[in-house]
Amino acid sequence: MKILVCISNVPDTTTKVKFKEDNTLFDDSGVQWIINPWDELALTRALELKEDAGNSVDEVCVIHVGGTQTDATLRKALAIGADKAIRIDGYPADAYYVAGQIAAYLKENPFDIVFSGIESSDYNGSSVGAMIAEFMDYSGVSSVSQVNIDKDELILYRAIPGGKQKIKTEVPLVAVVQKGIATEPRIPSMRGIMMARKKPLEVKAAVEMEILTKSVKFDLPETKGACKMIDSEHVEQLVELLKNEAKVL
Amino acid sequence: MSVIAFAKNWNGKFKNSTYELVSYTKNLADQLNTKLIVVSIGEVNNDDLKNLGKYGAERIISVNDPKMNILTSQVYAQVISEIAKMEGASAIVLSDNESGKAIAPRLSVKMKAGMASAVLELPISLNPFVVKKSTFSGKAFGHVQIDSPVKIISIAKNCFGLVENQVDVLIEEFSPHLDASLFKIQVLEEEKQTNKVDLADADIVVSAGRGMRSPDNWGVVEDLAEELGAATACSRPVSDEGWRGHEEHVGQTGKVIAPNLYFAAGISGAIQHVAGISRSKCIVAINTDPEAPIFGVADYGIIGDVMEVLPKLTEAIRNSK
Numbered sequence: 267m268k269i270l271v272c273i274s275n276v277p278d279t280t281t282k283v284k285f286k287e288d289n290t291l292f293d294d295s296g297v298q299w300i301i302n303p304w305d306e307l308a309l310t311r312a313l314e315l316k317e318d319a320g321n322s323v324d325e326v327c328v329i330h331v332g333g334t335q336t337d338a339t340l341r342k343a344l345a346i347g348a349d350k351a352i353r354i355d356g357y358p359a360d361a362y363y364v365a366g367q368i369a370a371y372l373k374e375n376p377f378d379i380v381f382s383g384i385e386s387s388d389y390n391g392s393s394v395g396a397m398i399a400e401f402m403d404y405s406g407v408s409s410v411s412q413v414n415i416d417k418d419e420l421i422l423y424r425a426i427p428g429g430k431q432k433i434k435t436e437v438p439l440v441a442v443v444q445k446g447i448a449t450e451p452r453i454p455s456m457r458g459i460m461m462a463r464k465k466p467l468e469v470k471a472a473v474e475m476e477i478l479t480k481s482v483k484f485d486l487p488e489t490k491g492a493c494k495m496i497d498s499e500h501v502e503q504l505v506e507l508l509k510n511e512a513k514v515l
Numbered sequence: 516m517s518v519i520a521f522a523k524n525w526n527g528k529f530k531n532s533t534y535e536l537v538s539y540t541k542n543l544a545d546q547l548n549t550k551l552i553v554v555s556i557g558e559v560n561n562d563d564l565k566n567l568g569k570y571g572a573e574r575i576i577s578v579n580d581p582k583m584n585i586l587t588s589q590v591y592a593q594v595i596s597e598i599a600k601m602e603g604a605s606a607i608v609l610s611d612n613e614s615g616k617a618i619a620p621r622l623s624v625k626m627k628a629g630m631a632s633a634v635l636e637l638p639i640s641l642n643p644f645v646v647k648k649s650t651f652s653g654k655a656f657g658h659v660q661i662d663s664p665v666k667i668i669s670i671a672k673n674c675f676g677l678v679e680n681q682v683d684v685l686i687e688e689f690s691p692h693l694d695a696s697l698f699k700i701q702v703l704e705e706e707k708q709t710n711k712v713d714l715a716d717a718d719i720v721v722s723a724g725r726g727m728r729s730p731d732n733w734g735v736v737e738d739l740a741e742e743l744g745a746a747t748a749c750s751r752p753v754s755d756e757g758w759r760g761h762e763e764h765v766g767q768t769g770k771v772i773a774p775n776l777y778f779a780a781g782i783s784g785a786i787q788h789v790a791g792i793s794r795s796k797c798i799v800a801i802n803t804d805p806e807a808p809i810f811g812v813a814d815y816g817i818i819g820d821v822m823e824v825l826p827k828l829t830e831a832i833r834n835s836k
Contacts, residue, residue: 279767279787283654303768361630362623384616387652387767392611392632392669396588396620405699406588408617411761421703425613425762426586427525427715429707435700442616445754445769446761478629482645483658487793493800493810498819502831504799507815509835512797514719514776515743 267415267437268325269312270377272368272394273343273351274302274358274386275336285484292388292484301339303451304383306346310448311413312381313347321415325349327377331358331367337467344462345454351465356472359480361389365397366475372402378437379420384409384444389481395442404438411446517602518544521595522555522567522575523586523614529563530716531677532610534570538678539670540608541571542637547605552576554598556591557583561686568684570677575686576602586614587700592621594691599626604665611669612715619669628665635674652767652790672715673773673794714763717746719776722765722792724750726781726802726821730758735825736780742829748772750782766791781821784809801825 277283278298286293301309309328316323328343330336331354340351354367372380382395399406411430412423420439423430423446454462496504508515520540522533537553544551553572555564558581567575576598583590595618599607607622609615611633623630633649635656643660646668650657661668714720721740727733733747740747747763754764765772767787773794780801782788789812792798800813801824810816817824 277651279652279790280785281651282786283651285655361620365620365624389650389657390633390648390652391630392616393620393623393630396617397624399589400592400621400624403589406617406621407700408588409613426705427530427613428711428713429705430762431702432704432706433700433702445764450755476627478623478627478663479631479659479661481650481657482660484650485647485656485658487654487656490812490814493813493816495810495816495818498817498824498827501817501824501827502835504815504817504828505831505835508776508797508799512776512814514797515832 267321267323267378268327269315269323269379269381270372271305271309271312271326271328271348272380272382272398273305273309273328273330273339274383275299275330275332275339276302276386276388279303279387283486289484290482299336299339301343302383302386304385304443304445306451307445307448308381308383308443309343309346309348310452311443313452314448315413315415323415327352329354329368329371331356331364331472333357340467341462342454344465344467345458346452347458349465351467353467353469354472355469359477361391361393361397362478363475365394365401367472369398369401370473371470372398376438380404380440382440382442384442395440399440402438402440404440405435406440406442407433407435408442410441410443413441413443413447516549517552517604518547518549518606518608519595519599519602519604520551520553521607521609521618522553523610524555524557524559524563527559527563529566532612532672532716534567534677535672535675536608536610536670537567537570537572538680539637539675541680542678543606543608546637546641549605550574552602554595556594564686565684568682569679571680571682572684573682575684576689577686578689578691580690582698585700585702586617587698588617588621590693590697591618592625593693593697596622596625597691598689599665606666606668609669611671615669619667623667626665627663628667629661629663630667631659631661632669633671634668635671649771649794653771653793654790671773712744712746714746714748714770714772717774719743719745720748720772720774721745721778721780722748722750722782723753723780723821724782725752732822733759735822739778739825739829742832750788779809779813780825782809783807784812
């Protein structure tokens with residue numbers, strides 16, 4: 267069984283977001299780039315499944331749509347343990363374009379399971395994974411917090427309002443994964459970093475694909491007024507303010 | 516022409532977020548000078564469907580089939596797109612929740628329609644069609660232009676509120692032709708947290724962090740939450756340590772929430788945590804460290820030990836009722 271993990275290259279989660287050119291473009295000066303946190307957890311779980319002798323996962327690859335500047339992120343995925351990285355050489359203009367590129371690759375190189383993080387921490391589209399499922403006419407499950415393989419059957423947990431559902435489904439499948447899928451992301455070891463240099467990083471040309479949306483402008487949230495401090499000995503004042511001033515109680 | 520709202524039920528019932536969805540989409544349909552059609556999939560009784568009329572749902576197309584009670588995104592997207600094509604929809608609106616995230620992207624591909632998720636307001640402009648959405652996990656807003664003839668958006672919770680607009684409801688049954696092979700998901704078990712307020716729907720959230728010092732101290736958090744009818748939540752280190760479940764983690768990589776009132780108890784306020792709560796209407800911070808960054812984003816603050824302040828607060832709220 268082969269697992270493909272979709273990787274997005276995003277600013278580190280501590281990044282203070284800034285924009286340039288009249289707030290039309292993200293200002294990436296000084297930004298540290300990382301693997302999107304949910305994709306990193308998905309990769310971790312895929313590797314755990316491969317290491318588990320009880321199932322038949324024998325290959326874990328990562329795929330990404332972007333330019334050469336994102337190769338460092340793909341090398342990190344290889345250092346963590348992915349067998350192969352694929353970079354589709356195109357500008358990830360919107361989710362439809364990205365999903366279409368990955369689906370075009372999948373049509374020529376089938377995988378049994380595709381993992382995609384529930385969203386990317388930059389544009390928060392929450393859509394690439396389910397779009398791939400539709401392009402491929404695969405079954406898809408979103409908000410997945412656990413994945414186990416029992417012979418050829420997949421046992422997943424997905425979030426529902428106020429709880430979770432244990433479900434059974436079959437391959438091929440796109441699982442859109444969220445927190446809980448793995449506990450701790452893996453840190454590349456020195457050996458992993460050395461081995462990553464020898465692993466394949468395949469670069470494929472992008473296919474023709476329409477772009478249906480564009481980001482035209484960004485705003486930053488308004489800064490809040492000063493915090494009103496209340497003496498810890500007089501918490502009833504807070505209750506009064508929440509009722510009569512903020513009107514939230 | 517029409518605008519479609521997809522009303523997802525859970526166990527045959529609608530939630531406030533569905534009424535908000537209908538309120539929003541009714542307004543959008545009015546702006547576009549077209550009709551609102553609400554689509555409901557799965558078993559819902561007619562009285563519950565009629566409730567949607569309170570928020571402007573004049574015409575409801577109901578696929579009232581028990582086979583459809585389990586959310587199978589492939590099937591739902593198929594049904595909604597079939598109705599959308601039949602009714603000449605120019606926009607389809609969903610809630611930005613578990614079901615919306617599963618269905619909207621599939622609809623986008625099926626209908627070759629541009630999509631924007633976590634939309635925060637009615638469109639900024641209709642021609643071109645531009646919506647404002649949350650980006651960088653709440654650290655910024657993006658204006659997204661959708662250029663395709665059909666537009667798909669999913670709306671963030673609490674972005675519009677409930678707007679009453681009572682109309683007479685016309686319910687039409689619809690039976691789509693679906694291949695049995697599409698039903699590939701089998702639910703084995705369902706685990707529900709009973710007696711707990713669902714974090715995603717909560718108007719008030721009491722959240723706590725490492726400042727609680729031990730998972731054994733969570734009683735004071737739960738007491739306050741119970742007094743307020745609130746949901747409980749936590750910061751990332753707390754869920755990573757296993758003190759609380761991952762489903763309670765609020766922040767950039769956990770849940771992004773927008774309650775009316777958010778209590779941050781013993782939470783320092785790292786940038787990733789703030790990203791998950793910045794759309795809260797009112798934030799109260801309780802922390803021993805007066806320099807904690809959480810006070811920079813809070814509306815009200817108390818400097819003090821959570822173990823002493825929370826029980827006093829619970830009592831003060833009880834006394835004020």
